[in-house]
Amino acid sequence: MRSILRLWLAVLVLAVAAPSALGQQYPNRPIRFIVPYPAGGATDVVARLVAERMAEDLGQQIYVENRPGAGTMIGATAVARSPADGYTLLMGDTGTYALNPTLYGSQLTYDPAKDFSPVCRTGRVPLILTANPKTISAGSVKELIEAAKKAPGKIDFGAPGPGSPIHLAMELFKQRVGIQITAIPYKGGADALNDLLGGRIGLLFLDAATGVTHIKSGALKGLGAGTDKRLPAAPDVPTIAEAGVADFEAWAWNGLAAPTGTPTDVVAKLNAACQKALGLPALRQKFADLSVDPAPSGAEEFRAFIASETAKWRTVITSAGISLGN
Numbered sequence: 001m002r003s004i005l006r007l008w009l010a011v012l013v014l015a016v017a018a019p020s021a022l023g024q025q026y027p028n029r030p031i032r033f034i035v036p037y038p039a040g041g042a043t044d045v046v047a048r049l050v051a052e053r054m055a056e057d058l059g060q061q062i063y064v065e066n067r068p069g070a071g072t073m074i075g076a077t078a079v080a081r082s083p084a085d086g087y088t089l090l091m092g093d094t095g096t097y098a099l100n101p102t103l104y105g106s107q108l109t110y111d112p113a114k115d116f117s118p119v120c121r122t123g124r125v126p127l128i129l130t131a132n133p134k135t136i137s138a139g140s141v142k143e144l145i146e147a148a149k150k151a152p153g154k155i156d157f158g159a160p161g162p163g164s165p166i167h168l169a170m171e172l173f174k175q176r177v178g179i180q181i182t183a184i185p186y187k188g189g190a191d192a193l194n195d196l197l198g199g200r201i202g203l204l205f206l207d208a209a210t211g212v213t214h215i216k217s218g219a220l221k222g223l224g225a226g227t228d229k230r231l232p233a234a235p236d237v238p239t240i241a242e243a244g245v246a247d248f249e250a251w252a253w254n255g256l257a258a259p260t261g262t263p264t265d266v267v268a269k270l271n272a273a274c275q276k277a278l279g280l281p282a283l284r285q286k287f288a289d290l291s292v293d294p295a296p297s298g299a300e301e302f303r304a305f306i307a308s309e310t311a312k313w314r315t316v317i318t319s320a321g322i323s324l325g326n
Contacts, residue, residue, distance in 0.1 A: 026086055026266050030061040033256070035091045036075025038068045042207070042292065043254045046123050047091040049286055050256075053277035058269070064091075071163075071324065072096040073109050080115035084261035086270060089119065093254040094165050098309040102317045103163045107325035112310070117262050118302040120274035121255035124293040127169050127226040128211035129240060132219075135202040141224045141243035144203075148179035157203035158192030159183040163322050168313060169205040169226055169250035171320045176245050196220070207252065208233065209291035226250035233291060253295065253309075255302055271299045 033051050035044045044066060051062035067075035076096050082088035090096070095103075097112045131138065136155070138144040148155050159167040162185055174181060184201050186192040189210075196204045197219055205226070206214075212233045214220040224240035225231050226249055240248040256274060258267060277283055278296040287294050297305065 026269060027058055027060040029087065030063055031055075031058070031086070032088050033062060033064045033091050034075045034079050034088065035064055035066050036068060036072035036096060037066065039066050042125055042252070042290070043091060043093050045290060046254055046287075046292060049283060050091075050122055050274060050277050053280060053283055054270075054273040057273040057276055070109075071100060071104065073100070073104075076112075077109045079257070080110040080259060082259050084117075084259040086258055086262050086266035088259070089270070090116065090257045091122070091254060092257060094252050094309065095163070097255070097257070097306045099163060099165075099168070099313050099317070101310060102314045103322065103324045105323065105325040112306065115260055116257035117260050117267055118299055118306060119256040119258055119267055120271045120299065121253060121295050121297040121302045121305060122274065122278065123254055123287060124295045125252040126208035126231055126291065126293060127166065127205045127250050127252065128208055128215075128231075128234070128237065129169075129173065129203065129223045129226065130196070130206050130211050130215065130220040131203050131223055132196055132199050132201075133221050135199045136221070138223070139221065141238075141240055141245065144223060145177050145179060148181055152180040153182050155203065156182040156184050156201050158186055158196055158201050160186040160189040160192040163317065163324055165250070165252040166205045166207075168316055170203070171322075172250055172316050173240070173245070173248070175316060175319055176248055205250070207291065212291065255297075267299050
């Protein structure tokens with residue numbers, strides 16, 4: 001009996017220590033990245049750039065498939081229900097992983113914490129608080145706060161896509177500085193931007209690529225960046241934290257995840273390929289051209305980041321009374 005017990009223990013140790021059979025031969029066929037947005041958006045472009053470089057490293061083609069709709073639920077749910085073999089991955093974003101659980105509640109058709117194994121964070125999109133100089137006389141974050149406190153509710157801002165990172169960045173700002181400004185809802189960012197440029201609204205958080213273009217032209221003022229350091233493309237725009245709002249950061253971000261149950265050695269291979277791709281100078285330059293900040297991470301680091309972001313934005317969303325569920 002002792003000999004049999006020792007034999008079984010040895011087999012168990014080897015089974016635990018050895019890589020999975022899938023991991024040893026992975027990948028041996030093409031991989032699919034599902035993007036829960038239409039083609040051409042920031043998340044889609046990042047997915048295609050990263051897929052191209054990861055494919056070179058892994059030795060297999062990576063196809064990008066767009067599955068938009070229902071606040072990213074269609075694409076995310078498709079991945080959550082896919083085999084956990086490393087051949088179907090999700091290129092999700094802030095909304096997919098961190099915002100939707102609070103925004104949709106019981107209506108959400110997947111659970112980010114239970115249904116996905118995070119692989120690697122890929123990029124961060126800086127957000128800039130901008131103002132129309134013809135509508136908003138404030139030339140700094142401090143002056144804006146002072147003006148808003150003198151006239152509660154009189155200043156308005158664009159809230160494209162209720163519950164979007166751009167909308168929630170302003171809600172976070174409002175809550176941190178204790179001001180009342182009025183949200184003007186828009187279906188999309190283009191309409192909000194047009195109204196900002198036309199002076200029909202006063203404030204709007206914009207992605208860096210769009211914001212910097214209009215700041216340089218003089219059409220808009222950059223009051224503050226929601227980043228941890230000043231943007232190279234707009235060095236004269238202070239960060240919002242630097243301008244006096246302690247510990248303020250608001251980014252849109254994205255990253256890869258696999259279905260829960262994907263072997264750890266497969267996740268490790270994918271993570272290594274992703275981090276290698278994001279370290280390539282050519283890819284980093286393409287990201288810079290798009291005003292996207294490369295943000296590679298370890299798999300567990302990405303898991304912790306998602307949990308932190310989920311908790312942070314849950315507080316903002318509930319405090320603002322935002323709900324997209326029925």
